[in-house]
Amino acid sequence: MLKGHLDMIVLAALASGPAHGYAIIEHIKHKSGEAFDLPEGTVYTALHRLEQAGLLSSRWTTAPSGRRRRVYALTKRGERALTNQSEIWQRFVKAIGGLLAGTGQQGKPA
Amino acid sequence: MILAYLDNLEHALRFDRALARRVRQEAEAHLLEAIAVDPAADKSEAERKAIAGFGDPKAIAAQFAGLSLVRQVRGITGTVIVIVFGIFVAMKIRVEWYALTHWTMPADRKSIADLVLSIDRYAFWTSVFLGTAVYLYVSSRRVLAGSPQSVRRVYILCGMTTGTLAVSVGGDGLLTALQLHGAQLCSVSIPPVLSWLFEISAVSILGLRVLILMKRARSTTRLFTP
Numbered sequence: 001m002l003k004g005h006l007d008m009i010v011l012a013a014l015a016s017g018p019a020h021g022y023a024i025i026e027h028i029k030h031k032s033g034e035a036f037d038l039p040e041g042t043v044y045t046a047l048h049r050l051e052q053a054g055l056l057s058s059r060w061t062t063a064p065s066g067r068r069r070r071v072y073a074l075t076k077r078g079e080r081a082l083t084n085q086s087e088i089w090q091r092f093v094k095a096i097g098g099l100l101a102g103t104g105q106q107g108k109p110a
Numbered sequence: 111m112i113l114a115y116l117d118n119l120e121h122a123l124r125f126d127r128a129l130a131r132r133v134r135q136e137a138e139a140h141l142l143e144a145i146a147v148d149p150a151a152d153k154s155e156a157e158r159k160a161i162a163g164f165g166d167p168k169a170i171a172a173q174f175a176g177l178s179l180v181r182q183v184r185g186i187t188g189t190v191i192v193i194v195f196g197i198f199v200a201m202k203i204r205v206e207w208y209a210l211t212h213w214t215m216p217a218d219r220k221s222i223a224d225l226v227l228s229i230d231r232y233a234f235w236t237s238v239f240l241g242t243a244v245y246l247y248v249s250s251r252r253v254l255a256g257s258p259q260s261v262r263r264v265y266i267l268c269g270m271t272t273g274t275l276a277v278s279v280g281g282d283g284l285l286t287a288l289q290l291h292g293a294q295l296c297s298v299s300i301p302p303v304l305s306w307l308f309e310i311s312a313v314s315i316l317g318l319r320v321l322i323l324m325k326r327a328r329s330t331t332r333l334f335t336p
Contacts, residue, residue: 021139022139037171041137041173042173044133044140044155044170045177048177067142067143068139070132
């Protein structure tokens with residue numbers, strides 16, 4: 001399930017502002033309650049793919065420690081794509097919620 | 111341990127050197143960050159955990175392979191458009207130069223020149239059609255959906271564009287030779303010769319780029335997992 005939504009997850013992680021790869025991964029882990037513990041290299045592939053699609057921009061920066069990091073940020077297109085994907089996701093959640101309502105499965109752990 | 115891992119990663123990404131360098135730098139920054147915040151007192155344990163978390167270099171390379179192919183395909187599409195346009199401009203310059211210098215084709219060569227000219231025109235406009243097809247195919251984002259078959263279609267179309275352009279440029283060479291044959295070589299002859307040399311260079315560059323794309327696509331496809 002995660003594979004199909006990785007791009008949206010990465011875009012959402014950058015919604016609060018530009019961040020480097022490690023911070024994005026930590027943000028995803030933290031915000032998902034450690035539910036998404038993906039191979040970290042996979043997130044970098046997603047970052048490159050989103051940048052190639054024009055949804056992210058990136059640049060090298062130097063941290064206070066002197067270490068160089070590549071910082072990613074949402075582009076205008078990226079912001080629009082995130083809004084669009086969020087709406088689709090909300091409709092999906094609502095639809096599934098409607099289907100599960102009354103089955104006695106809603107809210108029960110899988 | 112980190113260095114060995116980064117070397118393996120760069121080696122696995124060797125199909126695209128620029129990408130390999132960038133991913134190596136990003137992975138290095140990531141791993142150093144992960145080690146720095148790891149509370150484990152044992153540094154080698156922290157390194158091992160950071161490397162395990164980042165993933166297998168071959169699996170990462172396979173994920174990047176598709177992206178690399180898409181970028182290469184986009185690059186060659188731009189080259190096709192620029193080169194077809196450049197050759198068109200060179201042809202126009204030559205024709206305008208002949209008109210400006212009142213340089214007409216000798217009557218005894220007119221019939222063969224007409225035949226070569228019609229082949230030249232058909233070949234050129236076919237290459238324009240094929241070049242447009244490559245552009246539309248790549249911009250339709252079908253290649254982004256990513257499959258080795260779609261990349262294969264792109265380089266076949268690029269190869270056909272190069273082939274028809276080569277016929278057109280060959281025709282231009284013949285026409286220039288017919289025009290210059292017997293004429294006294296002077297400064298007036300330089301622009302037609304130079305414009306044809308430009309065409310030859312441009313079509314050779316395109317052919318070379320298509321060959322490089324084919325070679326890269328073959329090695330990248332082995333890794334590519336859609």
